[in-house]
Amino acid sequence: xxxxxxxxxxxxxxxxxxxxxxxxxxxxxxxxxxxxxxxxxxxxxxxxxxxxxxxxxxxxxxxxxxxxxxxxxxxxxxxxxxxxxxxxxxxxxxxxxxxxxxxxxxxxxxxxxxxxxxxxxxxxxxxxxxxxxxxxxxxxxxxxxxxxxxxxxxxxxxxxxxxxxxxxxxxxxxxxxxxxxxxxxxxxxxxxxxxxxxxxxxxxxxxxxxxxxxxxxxxxxxxxxxxxxxxxxxxxxxxxxxxxxxxxxxxxxxxxxxxxxxxxxxxxxxxxxxxxxxxxxxxxxxxxxxxxxxxxxxx
Amino acid sequence: xxxxxxxxxxxxxxxxxxxxxxxxxxxxxxxxxxxxxxxxxxxxxxxxxxxxxxxxxxxxxxxxxxxxxxxxxxxxxxxxxxxxxxxxxxxxxxxxxxxxxxxxxxxxxxxxxxxxxxxxxxxxxxxxxxxxxxxxxxxxxxxxxxxxxxxxxxxxxxxxxxxxxxxxxxxxxxxxxxxxxxxxxxxxxxxxxxxxxxxxxxxxxxxxxxxxxxxxxxxxxxxxxxxxxxxxxxxxxxxxxxxxxxxxxxxxxxxxxxxxxxxxxxxxxxxxxxxxxxxxxxxxxxxxxxxxxxxxxx
Amino acid sequence: xxxxxxxxxxxxxxxxxxxxxxxxxxxxxxxxxxxxxxxxxxxxxxxxxxxxxxxxxxxxxxxxxxxxxxxxxxxxxxxxxxxxxxxxxxxxxxxxxxxxxxxxxxxxxxxxxxxxxxxxxxxxxxxxxxxxxxxxxxxxxxxxxxxxxxxxxxxxxxxxxxxxxxxxxxxxxxxxxxxxxxxxxxxxxxxxxxxxxxxxxxxxxxxxxxxxxxxxxxxxxxxxxxxxxxxxxxxxxxxxxxxxxxxxxxxxxxxxxxxxxxxxxxxxxxxxxxxxxxxxxxxxxxxxxxxxxxxxxxxxxxxxxxxxxxxxxxxxxxxxxxxxxxxxxxxxxxxxx
Numbered sequence: 044x045x046x047x048x049x050x051x052x053x054x055x056x057x058x059x060x061x062x063x064x065x066x067x068x069x070x071x072x073x074x075x076x077x078x079x080x081x082x083x084x085x086x087x088x089x090x091x092x093x094x095x096x097x098x099x100x101x102x103x104x105x106x107x108x109x110x111x112x113x114x115x116x117x118x119x120x121x122x123x124x125x126x127x128x129x130x131x132x133x134x135x136x137x138x139x140x141x142x143x144x145x146x147x148x149x150x151x152x153x154x155x156x157x158x159x160x161x162x163x164x165x166x167x168x169x170x171x172x173x174x175x176x177x178x179x180x181x182x183x184x185x186x187x188x189x190x191x192x193x194x195x196x197x198x199x200x201x202x203x204x205x206x207x208x209x210x211x212x213x214x215x216x217x218x219x220x221x222x223x224x225x226x227x228x229x230x231x232x233x234x235x236x237x238x239x240x241x242x243x244x245x246x247x248x249x250x251x252x253x254x255x256x257x258x259x260x261x262x263x264x265x266x267x268x269x270x271x272x273x274x275x276x277x278x279x280x281x282x283x284x285x286x287x288x289x290x291x292x293x294x295x296x297x298x299x300x301x302x303x304x305x306x307x308x309x310x311x312x313x314x315x316x317x318x319x320x321x322x323x324x325x326x327x328x329x330x331x332x333x334x335x336x337x338x339x340x341x342x
Numbered sequence: 343x344x345x346x347x348x349x350x351x352x353x354x355x356x357x358x359x360x361x362x363x364x365x366x367x368x369x370x371x372x373x374x375x376x377x378x379x380x381x382x383x384x385x386x387x388x389x390x391x392x393x394x395x396x397x398x399x400x401x402x403x404x405x406x407x408x409x410x411x412x413x414x415x416x417x418x419x420x421x422x423x424x425x426x427x428x429x430x431x432x433x434x435x436x437x438x439x440x441x442x443x444x445x446x447x448x449x450x451x452x453x454x455x456x457x458x459x460x461x462x463x464x465x466x467x468x469x470x471x472x473x474x475x476x477x478x479x480x481x482x483x484x485x486x487x488x489x490x491x492x493x494x495x496x497x498x499x500x501x502x503x504x505x506x507x508x509x510x511x512x513x514x515x516x517x518x519x520x521x522x523x524x525x526x527x528x529x530x531x532x533x534x535x536x537x538x539x540x541x542x543x544x545x546x547x548x549x550x551x552x553x554x555x556x557x558x559x560x561x562x563x564x565x566x567x568x569x570x571x572x573x574x575x576x577x578x579x580x581x582x583x584x585x586x587x588x589x590x591x592x593x594x595x596x597x598x599x600x601x602x603x604x605x606x607x608x609x610x611x612x613x614x615x616x617x618x619x620x621x622x623x624x625x626x627x628x629x630x631x632x633x634x635x636x637x638x639x640x
Numbered sequence: 641x642x643x644x645x646x647x648x649x650x651x652x653x654x655x656x657x658x659x660x661x662x663x664x665x666x667x668x669x670x671x672x673x674x675x676x677x678x679x680x681x682x683x684x685x686x687x688x689x690x691x692x693x694x695x696x697x698x699x700x701x702x703x704x705x706x707x708x709x710x711x712x713x714x715x716x717x718x719x720x721x722x723x724x725x726x727x728x729x730x731x732x733x734x735x736x737x738x739x740x741x742x743x744x745x746x747x748x749x750x751x752x753x754x755x756x757x758x759x760x761x762x763x764x765x766x767x768x769x770x771x772x773x774x775x776x777x778x779x780x781x782x783x784x785x786x787x788x789x790x791x792x793x794x795x796x797x798x799x800x801x802x803x804x805x806x807x808x809x810x811x812x813x814x815x816x817x818x819x820x821x822x823x824x825x826x827x828x829x830x831x832x833x834x835x836x837x838x839x840x841x842x843x844x845x846x847x848x849x850x851x852x853x854x855x856x857x858x859x860x861x862x863x864x865x866x867x868x869x870x871x872x873x874x875x876x877x878x879x880x881x882x883x884x885x886x887x888x889x890x891x892x893x894x895x896x897x898x899x900x901x902x903x904x905x906x907x908x909x910x911x912x913x914x915x916x917x918x919x920x921x922x923x924x925x926x927x928x929x930x931x932x933x934x935x936x937x938x939x940x941x942x943x944x945x946x947x948x949x950x951x952x953x954x955x956x957x958x959x960x961x962x963x964x965x966x967x968x969x970x971x972x973x974x975x976x977x
Contacts, residue, residue, distance in 0.1 A: 363864055363867065364864060366864075366866060367864035367865055367866040367867070370866040370869075371758060371865070371866070373750060374750045374751070374753055374754035374758055375754065375758075376750075377746070377747045377750030377751050377754065378750070378751050378754050378755075378767065380747055381747055381751055381771070381774070381833075381836055381840075382770060384774075384782075384833045385770065385773060385774050385777075387785070387789070388777065388781065388782065388785045391785055391788075391789050392781070392785075444676045444679060445676075447672055447673045447675075447676035447677075448673070448676040448677040448679065448680065450673050450676075451670075451673035451674050451676060451677040452677055454673075455670060455673060455674070456674075456677065461677075462677070464681070465677045465678070465680050465681060467959075468680050468681060468684055469680045470955070470959045471684065471952055471955060471956060471959075472680060472683070472684055473955075474887075474890045474891075474894070474951050474952065474954070474955030475684075475687070475894070475948065475951065475952070476893070476894025476895070476896060476922060476947060476948070476951055477894070477896060478894070478896040478922045478925055478926060478944065478947075479687065479691070479894075479944050479947060479948045479951075480687075482691060482925070482940075482941055482944050483686070483687045483690060483691060486690045486691065486694060486941075487686070487690060505683055508679065508680065508683070509680065512677075512680070536663050536665075536666040537666060537670075538663075538665060538666045538668075538669035538670065539666070541669075542669075562776060565778070566776075566777075566778025566779065566780065566781075567778070567779075568778075568779070568780045568896070568897040569896040569897055569922070569926060572926060572929060572930075573929065594778060594780045594897075597780045597781065597783075597784050598780055598783070598897055598900075598901070601780075601783065601784045601787055601788065601901055602787070602901070609788060612784055612788075613784070613788075616780075616781045616784050619778060619780075619781065620777060620778070620781055623776050623777075623778060624773070624776060627772070627773075627776045
């Protein structure tokens with residue numbers, strides 16, 4: 044399966060890509076790279092660290108995330124990808140003892156600064172979780188939940204939002220006749236698309252996805268990936284995935300994390316190793332650790 | 343004589359062997375079965391007495407028993423337990439209105455806000471202590487705080503019952519809240535919902551069947567309590583539908599009062615009241631079971 | 641949806657909108673929840689306080705004699721003459737609870753073991769149902785049955801038992817003469833019937849947590865079912881069962897109405913004869929309250945304070961034991977997860 048980038052061949056001034064394990068070969072086009080670089084910045088992370096109590100789970104993360112792109116976090120398990128993702132919408136607030144140091148700037152505002160309401164943050168930065176988690180309510184009420192919380196009461200407006208969100212999640216045709224039935228009676232893939240619809244119903248700017256396909260079968264996975272490509276035109280997407288082929292298929296930029304063992308404390312602290320345009324990273328990684336991971340020497 | 347052939351295959355005998363160990367095992371099984379029978383006997387006997395002696399009193403002249411007033415004299419035949427039924431409904435209903443909302447809120451604090459803070463652990467510990475407070479002590483307490491100031495009323499009984507129900511509701515609700523998976527709360531937070539709104543619109547509805555079941559069981563227990571009423575409700579032989587004013591009575595109190603009478607007429611009324619009370623509490627318990635079954639289905 | 645580059649102005653605008661409007665409803669809800677939880681504290685504290693205050697006079701007048709004397713002489717018209725000695729009632733409470741435990745514990749354990757280890761699958765559910773029904777029957781109904789149906793015929797049984805042990809030194813005093821239908825024994829029997837469901841259901845819960853592989857290890861060594869129970873189930877569940885028994889004890893001690901109806905109404909006796917009529921703290925409070933004048937009431941409240949203290953101690957120790965058993969099972973987060 045090849046990504047859109049290779050839909051048309053083009054002369055390339057970079058070195059011809061060497062085969063890398065079973066990662067699809069992507070040709071780098073400079074014009075594409077330039078386009079990616081000029082997109083406005085949504086998040087600026089500066090030396091972000093996350094602690095659970097005294098344990099430092101991740102350190103020294105500095106990166107920018109850009110609008111209307113899909114940014115993927117990859118790396119072996121336990122290296123902090125989900126931890127960094129959750130720091131983007133203040134989900135660590137709900138875990139007692141969790142602390143975020145450094146700066147996470149969203150449109151210039153430090154999300155962890157004084158006077159920032161986590162509720163407001165999460166209205167703008169939504170999240171889809173690894174295991175689909177629909178509320179034990181009807182399909183309609185699941186989608187309408189967010190808008191209702193935001194004060195939308197008018198039934199006609201809610202109907203409209205529900206239909207729009209379900210269409211946006213490519214679920215409308217399958218469920219339009221049973222909107223009042225329980226959401227938990229759907230298949231795993233449908234439930235996950237429902238969760239995506241629920242998230243986009245509140246019209247956030249950013250959608251964070253924490254391994255959204257890991258609980259799904261390959262067919263459902265393919266549909267969700269297709270959905271992601273459509274959604275990125277409306278939203279900024281950041282996805283954590285342990286499947287690097289998925290990152291290669293779907294994302295515009297990829298961040299590779301790994302964990303280092305601190306021999307003194309016996310703790311594994313995650314860190315950002317490399318962050319680049321996806322096609323460049325997979326064909327010509329700069330760091331040896333990235334190359335080892337991509338070619339399957341570890342992971 | 344030829345020696346036994348060591349290469350011949352010995353037949354293996356796997357039949358059960360009678361031995362002391364096997365006998366002990368059987369004896370213990372019999373003992374356990376005996377205990378089960380033993381414990382079923384009182385239940386059967388009580389239900390039998392209830393039906394034999396209570397049914398004739400309560401249903402012979404349907405629906406007279408449930409509507410007529412209580413005779414003033416023990417020796418008077420007939421009459422009914424109308425006032426007692428109204429009283430039980432008032433007292434138990436009032437207690438439920440007090441204890442259930444407060445108990446659910448308290449459990450919400452313990453599980454969603456306090457968690458393992460010192461205050462929360464203290465409250466949890468004390469609510470366990472509170473379930474062990476004898477009902478007569480609760481009754482005396484409410485006598486001192488309420489009856490001495492405001493006189494007898496159904497509401498005094500409600501307060502005492504609510505004190506008995508509160509810790510039960512708190513513990514049952516907290517257990518149900520624990521069963522609501524964390525990821526449901528996370529999904530709600532991720533949509534920009536406040537904590538209180540998440541609790542009210544996601545967590546409590548998810549835990550609802552179990553909470554209802556726990557509350558119904560607490561109500562059933564309260565309906566059957568007698569001791570607290572002796573100090574708070576007083577006595578009445580006519581129907582008093584007022585919650586706040588005037589002495590009242592209840593099925594449990596009437597059973598107690600008539601049980602010590604030496605006259606069969608009063609005793610019959612006691613049996614009739616007992617049957618009514620048992621039917622009421624069984625019905626509530628059955629409804630609670632229906633809700634428990636609905637949790638299991640999820 | 642901002643698409644322009646980040647400037648001072650856009651940052652300030654975003655900061656304003658991220659501040660939100662503050663949520664008074666959210667804070668208010670939290671306050672309400674804290675208040676509701678604090679009620680538990682307040683009520684328990686109020687109980688201890690108010691009752692001790694009312695009874696303070698009685699304790700002050702009698703001192704330690706309150707606990708050691710058996711003379712219970714309320715004097716309605718002349719408070720100076722009255723004397724409150726609680727010993728016979730404390731004795732009655734403890735003795736009937738003891739009888740109840742002696743009867744209930746073996747039966748409860750046997751039933752708990754039967755339902756968890758022996759009963760065929762189709763029998764288990766209805767059996768548990770029956771036990772739960774037993775738990776639902778109000779105590780006053782058991783009391784009614786005890787006094788109207790059981791008290792008469794059981795006197796005959798008592799007389800026979802006394803006849804059977806006549807001549808055996810200790811037994812003949814315990815199962816003594818003068819069989820009364822309303823006596824320690826009858827109260828003990830009724831209490832036993834009432835606390836069996838509690839002990840059984842709590843013991844069942846503990847027994848069911850016995851790890852399957854420990855049971856299988858016993859069977860694998862060729863043990864009979866009873867030997868497996870002795871070797872794997874009981875050592876594992878011992879602590880929890882003790883806790884369950886103590887909770888049953890607490891319930892028996894505090895049970896008022898059933899006891900009041902069938903224990904008899906003797907005052908001032910401390911007898912070891914289970915067939916004699918007796919009294920217990922809750923029973924005497926319930927029976928004497930109706931006619932009591934204020935000084936008499938103070939004496940009864942003093943009894944209630946003693947009862948309160950005793951049941952609290954038993955329940956606290958019991959739940960500490962049960963909690964310890966859970967911690968051993970599940971680690972320090974405890975609970976059933």
